[in-house]
Amino acid sequence: MQIFVRRATENDIPVILELLYVLGRPIAKNDLEITTFSRQIKQYITNPDKQILVAQTNSKIVGLVSLIFVTRLNQEKLEMYIPELVVAKEYRYKGTGKNLVAECIKIAKEKKCYRIRLESGNQRVESHKFYKKLGFTQHALTFTFEIQ
Numbered sequence: 001m002q003i004f005v006r007r008a009t010e011n012d013i014p015v016i017l018e019l020l021y022v023l024g025r026p027i028a029k030n031d032l033e034i035t036t037f038s039r040q041i042k043q044y045i046t047n048p049d050k051q052i053l054v055a056q057t058n059s060k061i062v063g064l065v066s067l068i069f070v071t072r073l074n075q076e077k078l079e080m081y082i083p084e085l086v087v088a089k090e091y092r093y094k095g096t097g098k099n100l101v102a103e104c105i106k107i108a109k110e111k112k113c114y115r116i117r118l119e120s121g122n123q124r125v126e127s128h129k130f131y132k133k134l135g136f137t138q139h140a141l142t143f144t145f146e147i148q
C-alpha cells in the first residue's frame with residue numbers, strides 16, 4: 001500500500017473530523033458544533049504557526065497529525081508541539097504513523113526547532129510503545145485543571 005503525506009486542505013475537513021473522533025475527541029452534538037469545529041480546523045490550516053498533515057492512500061485519507069510551532073521564553077529556537085496524531089484502525093501497523101512523524105521531524109529540522117514535544121494520556125499504553133520505538137523519550141508528567 002502506497003501512502004503519502006501532504007498538507008491538509010479545507011476539502012479534508014470532514015475526514016479530519018472523523019479521524020478526531022477515532023482519536024477520542026468530543027463528537028459534535030449538532031450541526032452548529034460541526035460548523036464550529038470545521039471553522040476551527042480551517043483556522044488551524046491557514047495559521048502559519050500551525051499545520052495539519054494527512055496521510056493518504058490512492059483513494060482515502062487514513063491518518064493525520066497536527067502541529068504547532070511554540071515560542072518558548074528562554075529558547076531562541078521554536079518548539080514543535082504535536083496535539084493530535086491518529087491513524088484509522090484498519091490502517092495501523094503499516095507504517096502510516098511513522099510516516100507522519102517522519103514528516104514532522106523533517107519540518108522541525110527545516111524550521112530549526114530544538115525539539116518536538118507531545119502529550120499522551122496514561123491510558124494510551126500502546127501509543128507510548130510506538131513513540132518509544134520512534135526514539136521519543138518520556139521525561140514529564142502532565143497536570144491539567146478542568147475549568148467548570
Ligand SMILES: CC(C)(COP(=O)(O)OP(=O)(O)OC[C@H]1O[C@@H](n2cnc3c(N)ncnc32)[C@H](O)[C@@H]1OP(=O)(O)O)[C@@H](O)C(=O)NCCC(=O)NCCS
Nearest residue numbers: 085086087092093094095096097098120126127129130133
Ligand atoms: C499510535 C498510532 C498513531 C501508531 O500508528 P501506526 O500507523 O499503527 O504506526 P506504524 O505502523 O507507523 O508503527 C511504527 C513502528 O512502531 C511500532 N508500533 C506501532 N504501534 C505499536 C504498539 N502498539 N506497540 C509496539 N510497537 C508499535 C510498529 O511496529 C513500527 O515498528 P517498526 O518501525 O519496527 O516496524 C496509532 O496506533 C493510533 O492512531 N493509535 C490511536 C490514537 C493514538 O493513541 N494516538 C496517539 C495520541 S498521543
